[in-house]
Amino acid sequence: MIEFYNTLLVVLSLLLICILMAIIRIILGPTAPDRVVGLDTLNTIVVVGMVIFGAAYNLVIIVDVAIVYALLSFVSTLFIAKYLEGGRF
Amino acid sequence: MFDEIIYILLGIGVFFNILAGVGLLRFPDVYTRLHAGTKCTTFGSIFICGSVILVALKMWYQGGAEESVLALHTAIALIAILITNPTGAHAIARAAYRSGVKPAAAVVDDLKNKGRRKK
Amino acid sequence: MISFIITTVICFITYLLLTTGSGTDVWIWSYEEILIGIILSLITGFIARNVFVKNNLRMLNPIRWLIFLVYVIGPFFVGMAKANIDVAYRVITGKIKPGIVRISPNLKTDLGITMLANSITLTPGTLSVDIDEDENDLYVHWINIKEEALKKKPVDYKYVCNGFPKWIRRIAE
Incomplete structure (x- = not known):
């Protein structure tokens, strides 16, 4: 519990909106590469959210997980990109 | 003064991340969506991780012991994002082109001729 | 042999960075973490000795690292800020004119091409799509094509990435 606790949690909830938009793109996406783009964006935002969560609760282990x-x-x-290309593993 | 810098950095980072989400929903095809989804999230991550590093350094200056570890690990996470994000975008773009998705409303497409010239 | 040593040392430094504050035996590390770190980095160095270093030792020169830092903080970050404002403008107004163009930056090493492709992806309006491995040419998706750039083929790289190949040639070649 630190000084910037409330601000960081507000930022985290705003990042949840971004995650929601990426999930809408994953559901709607007409082709498979569209869905992969949504997944990639979602992964980056989840990493940033984990870093903020670790800072808000002052837990270094969550940043390691990030x-x-x-x-x-x-x-x-x-690997998904390689699969879409049709290459052999 | 120091607190205001942290708030401003957090605001810029969140603005660009939300812009990435809006761009994902608004753009017409895979490549333009990759533009939004890669550049904006990377730029927003730089600012958010930078502000977290500043928060940790401030707590360290006020007498915490573990917070320097927090700053260092956040910096390593930022470097990991910076290296992996454009490489992943490049892989997705190449896979999309080879799996047959053509850019929508393209003015010019040089890549179409690639295989033909080689043979 | 030299590639094995370099890979091991870099792995060990990374391990030490990730385990700071684990004890007070050796400055801020404990004996156990250092022992495990040495064993793990020896194993990793043995496995990855042919992947990480490819008979090319010029990146050991510290002056190249200094130029790399100047490049990342100076022109690269400015280009990235411009790119994001540009993408923000395109997201809000929806004015796009996309296309895929071919550029030939005349770089020779793999590291240089990788750095240029990553720089292109993060800077204004461009995204590297594919690579011609024979001539080291890049195929770049461009979100807003300028008409005057299309007169000459392959397209002059100054329109796509102003001056980056010069910096990268100084760093990686």
Whole structure:
């Protein structure tokens, strides 16, 4: 519980609106690459949200989870892209 | 003064992140959506992570011990985002082109001739 | 052998950065974390010795790192700010004129091409789509094409990324 607690939680709730918009794009998206674009954006916003959450509650472990999530989501994006290209693994 | 800088940085970051969401919903095809979804989220992440680093440094200056670790790890997360985000966008764009999605309302398309010239 | 050592050292430095504040034995690290870090970075260096370094040691020069920092803080960040204001304008008004153009920046190394492609993706109105691996040409999706740029093919890179290849040639080649 820190000095900027309320501000950081307001920022977090505004980021939830961005996540909602990305989810709408994932549901609507006419083609598969559209959905992957929405997923990529969503991953980045989730990482930033985790960093803010860790700062608001002063927990370093959540920022560590954010680092690992960023790297794993990058790998998953690359694999989905490879799959869409039709390449062999 | 220091607090106002933190509020301004947080405001800029959230503005660009929301802009990324609006751009995702408004643009007509995959490539233009990638423009919005990559640039704006990366730029917004820089500002939000920067403000978190400033918050942690302020708490460290006021006598906390663990907050320097928070600042360092936030910086590492920011570097991870900065390296992975454009690379992922490039991979998605190439996959979209090879899976047959053509850019909507394109004025010019040089990539169409790529395979033909090689043979 | 030299690539194995470089990879191991970089892994170990990253591990040390991620475990600061774990104890007070060696400045701000504990003995256990340092031991585990050495073992893990030896394993990682052995596995990834042919991936990370490709018989090209010019990035060990600290002057190149200094130029890289100046590049990221100076022209790159200014270009990124311009790019975002530009995208904000396009999101609000919806005026777009997209197309895919081919540019030839004349870079030779893989690292240089990677850095240029990432810079292009993050700077005004452009997104790298594909790469011609024989001639190191880039195919760039451009959100708002200028008419005068289309007269010559391949398109002059000054329209797409003003001056970035010069900086990257100084860093990576």
